[in-house]
Amino acid sequence: MAKPGTVQQSQRRFAYSIMTPIMIYLMIFSLLPMIWAVILGFFDYSPARVGGSWFGLGDTNPFVGIKNYVAMFGDSQPATVFRKSVYNTFLFALLVLPLNLAITIPLAIIIERSHVRLKGFFRAVYFLPTVTSAVAVALIWGAIYNPQAGLLNSFIRELGMVPPKAWLTDPRAYVMGIPLAMIALIITHLWQDFGYNLVIFIAALQGIPQNLREAAMVDGANERQLFWHVTLPLLQPTMLFVCVMTVLSSLQMFVLAQVMTDGGPREQTTTMLMSIYQNAFRYQNMGWAAAMSLVLFGIIMVFTVVQFRLLRSDWEY
Amino acid sequence: MATSRSIPVKQLLGTSARYAVLGLGLLVTVLPFVYVMLSSLKTPSEIIKVPPTFFPAQPTWSNYTTIFNDPKVPLALFFFNSIVVAGARVAITLFTSSLAGYIFARYEFGGKGVMFGIIMAQIMIPFQMIMIPLYLILVQLGLIDTLWGLIIPAMIDAFGIFMMRQFIEGIPRELIDAGRIDGASEFRIYRDLILPQLSAPLASLGIFTFMATWNDYLWPLIVITTHERRTLPLLLTWYSSSHGSRPSLTMAASVIVLLPIIVIYVLFQRQIVANAATTGFK
Numbered sequence: 001m002a003k004p005g006t007v008q009q010s011q012r013r014f015a016y017s018i019m020t021p022i023m024i025y026l027m028i029f030s031l032l033p034m035i036w037a038v039i040l041g042f043f044d045y046s047p048a049r050v051g052g053s054w055f056g057l058g059d060t061n062p063f064v065g066i067k068n069y070v071a072m073f074g075d076s077q078p079a080t081v082f083r084k085s086v087y088n089t090f091l092f093a094l095l096v097l098p099l100n101l102a103i104t105i106p107l108a109i110i111i112e113r114s115h116v117r118l119k120g121f122f123r124a125v126y127f128l129p130t131v132t133s134a135v136a137v138a139l140i141w142g143a144i145y146n147p148q149a150g151l152l153n154s155f156i157r158e159l160g161m162v163p164p165k166a167w168l169t170d171p172r173a174y175v176m177g178i179p180l181a182m183i184a185l186i187i188t189h190l191w192q193d194f195g196y197n198l199v200i201f202i203a204a205l206q207g208i209p210q211n212l213r214e215a216a217m218v219d220g221a222n223e224r225q226l227f228w229h230v231t232l233p234l235l236q237p238t239m240l241f242v243c244v245m246t247v248l249s250s251l252q253m254f255v256l257a258q259v260m261t262d263g264g265p266r267e268q269t270t271t272m273l274m275s276i277y278q279n280a281f282r283y284q285n286m287g288w289a290a291a292m293s294l295v296l297f298g299i300i301m302v303f304t305v306v307q308f309r310l311l312r313s314d315w316e317y
Numbered sequence: 318m319a320t321s322r323s324i325p326v327k328q329l330l331g332t333s334a335r336y337a338v339l340g341l342g343l344l345v346t347v348l349p350f351v352y353v354m355l356s357s358l359k360t361p362s363e364i365i366k367v368p369p370t371f372f373p374a375q376p377t378w379s380n381y382t383t384i385f386n387d388p389k390v391p392l393a394l395f396f397f398n399s400i401v402v403a404g405a406r407v408a409i410t411l412f413t414s415s416l417a418g419y420i421f422a423r424y425e426f427g428g429k430g431v432m433f434g435i436i437m438a439q440i441m442i443p444f445q446m447i448m449i450p451l452y453l454i455l456v457q458l459g460l461i462d463t464l465w466g467l468i469i470p471a472m473i474d475a476f477g478i479f480m481m482r483q484f485i486e487g488i489p490r491e492l493i494d495a496g497r498i499d500g501a502s503e504f505r506i507y508r509d510l511i512l513p514q515l516s517a518p519l520a521s522l523g524i525f526t527f528m529a530t531w532n533d534y535l536w537p538l539i540v541i542t543t544h545e546r547r548t549l550p551l552l553l554t555w556y557s558s559s560h561g562s563r564p565s566l567t568m569a570a571s572v573i574v575l576l577p578i579i580v581i582y583v584l585f586q587r588q589i590v591a592n593a594a595t596t597g598f599k
Contacts, residue, residue, distance in 0.1 A: 014503035015424040018416055019432055022473060029451065029470050030439055036450035047453065055453075107342060110335045122339055124586045126346055131582050131589065133532040135550040136571040139557050140353045143564060149369045151352055157368065191345070196593060203594035252445060255534050259554055273445050273535075280449045281539055290449050297446045 040290035041068055048284045061287070068291035078279065082292060084267045085275035086299075088182065092271065093250035095178070095186055096193075100246055101239075103194050108201035109231065123202060127195035134192065138259035141188040142168070145260075171265035179268040181261050188256055193249070197242050204238035205231070244307050251300055272296045350575075357381070357569035364565040380569035389544075390552070392573070398464060399549045403530040405468045410477050410526045411519050417473075418481025419511050423493060439475035444536075452539055466540040467548070471530075477522050484518045485511065521592045524585055528578060549574045 036055070045051070045061040052058030072079050111122050129137065144151045145167035153163035164173055164180055173180035208231065216230045254273045257263060263270035263278075270278075272292065280289035356364055358376040385392055421433055451470055452461070460466040488511065496506040534550045541547055547555065553574055557567040582589060 011424055011503060012426045015420050015426040015429075018420055019426075022413065022417055023432060023435070025473055026435060026439070028454065029473075030442065030447065033447035033450035033454065034442065036453070037446055040449065047456070107338070110338055114335065114339065118339075120587075122343065123590055125343055127586075127590050127593070128350075128579070128582060129346060130593075131528050131532075131578055133534075133550055133553070133574050133578065135532075135534050135553045136353075136575050137349075139553065139567055139571050140349050142557075143356065143568065144349060144352065146564075148367045149365050149564075151348075151369065151371070154368050191349070195346075199590050199594040248443075252443060258534075259557075276445060276449075277535070277539075281452075286449050286453075293446050293449065297443060300443055 037290050037293060040287050041294050042066070043287045044068075045287035045290075046284045047286060064287070068288050069295075071288070072291070072295070078285070078288065081267055081270060082272075082275055085270045085272045086295075088268065088270055089251055089253065089272045089296075089299075091178065091182065092186065092189075092253055093247050096189060096250045097243060097246050099186070099190055100194055100197055101242075103190065104197040104201055104242075105232075105235070107194075108198055108205055109227070111198075112202055112205040119202075123199055126198055129192045130195045132192070134255035135259055137188065137192050138256045141184075141191075141256075142260050145184055168261050169265050171268060179265075181265060181269050185253075185256055185260060185269055188260070189250075189253070192256075193246075197246060200238060200242055201235065204235055208234050240307065244304055247303050247307065248300060251296070251303065272299075353568050353571050353575070356565060357572045359565050359568075361563050361565050364568070380565045381573075383566060384569055384573070390556070394545060395547060395549050395552045398546060399531060402464055402467045402548060403527050405464075406471050406530045407523050407526045409468070409472045410474045411523055413472060414474055414477030414481045414522060415485075415512060415515055415519060416507060417478045418483075419485050419507050421478065421482045422485035423490070436473070436475050436478055439473070440479075448536070448539065455540065461540060462542045462546060463540075464546060467533075467537055470536075474522075474526070477526070480518060480522060481515065484515065488514050520585075521588060524581065524589060525592065528581070528589075531578060 039057070042063060042065060043057055043061055044064045044067070045057065047056070049060040050056065051061035057063070072082055107126075111119055111126075114122070143149075145153075147153055147163070147166045150167075152167070156163035164170065166173070167184045168181045170180060175183055212230055212234070213226060216226055221229065252273055253271045254277070257269045257271050257274055258277075261269045263274050273296065276289045276292045276296065279285045279292065352371075355371065355373055357380055358378070359370070359373040360375060360377055360379070363370060363374055384390060417436070421429065455461050455466050455470070458469075460469060492510055492514075493506055496510045501509065532550060533548070537548045537551050541551060544555070553567075553570055556570045557564075560566045
């Protein structure tokens, strides 16, 4: 056997021989794009123009300082659409979160208490939509929402009620101030996504020691008190995680809106990510789109930090 | 007596109400899947009938045969594209994650902490922030409109590295020492001693990566422009927009895209659900 020193050296050499290419890779495909995104935000850049010699920046793709960011508050048509998309994204995320929790927490409690065999079965079925292709889901729900031949409107007619004229395309249809198309997207998103939070809550409930519930029952607590004063506080750490992940994924909503409504009617369902995609790849307006993507990044960071602050808890058991 | 009799009744009501809720949830979850399968068996005229039927009056496979025989849609080709991309991404992710995870778990070298921090920071970077420059980089590399363009930007998975490191830290050091005494090279210790221990977490990571890649839409939408290089989700949207007048074909195409994932899910359901519950990553 070789001396310990040389063994260590050969180990170090092996470690560096693997880590060096990985670090170089990350510089090219992760660090460089991040810096580039920040730089692009300060340029009026389009890949359709040749521009300067250095990454196509400068010349016909001029440096414009913070003009892209200032323009977001202006009256131009892209700025109006952008602000609309910020509003839509927030509306979507803020409606999805409480609705998702209102479905998944009670359902998790019910499943957790049912028979062992059934528990696994229900959990498995409820989780199925989360693994399926969002494009296929969007197309299926598009057919369900079809005003004439769709399942939903014919069901509403069966009930003797008057269904909406169109779920996804009527710009004048609102329910409580929320565009109907947005509601349709939220329903589809909840359907596809709820199983994910559900299994996390079920796992968390299984982690709550039984003796805490029993102690509360001995003290005469009823089901409702048990839920509000024992179960819910103990779910708090899980809740934090679930809220952060749910809001993050809602803020990056893309596929359903892109496929089901293409942002319509009248930009009522255009999300930020859709707006970024359209500006960058349809209109080739990449400087402007990069600036928007940094705003979205900022919003995501703020949401994450705020939620950690708000929901942090010191519960231990 | 009265109270002891009323409790079971109340309990029974509670139990049946619970199962009613579970049953309703089941119906809502399953209905769209049943609906798309039944719709894919309807004739072109039946699917646009008002009021709509739920069960096909004359079930037919014609939508499927039409898709399979459509010269513009060589389905095998699109399956091939999706499988090549998903297969390559799974293989590369499993290799890089297990190798880097092993090094972070069992090696000491200068800059280790910083490197690990850099890799973990990847988890925090939302894809939408880097997608525009990433596109420009692929243009420079000449990888736009190639399947490589879908594979190369996804070769390092921070979450996979983290997961493998956690797992490898649980493998006894004696195993590695035994390998060293036998004079095995560092790479052989990884390949012959570590890798065989990792079958469970590698399977989880592999399934997860496969499903994410198979369903991926935004990045292929940006990178792929030629019809023949589309992956299945892209084919699906193209199909629905180019065959808008025949929704039964779109429904059949949706079933074709959904089926492989549903089969994998049925086979590995336990693992997939447990994975989501414990790691918390989609």
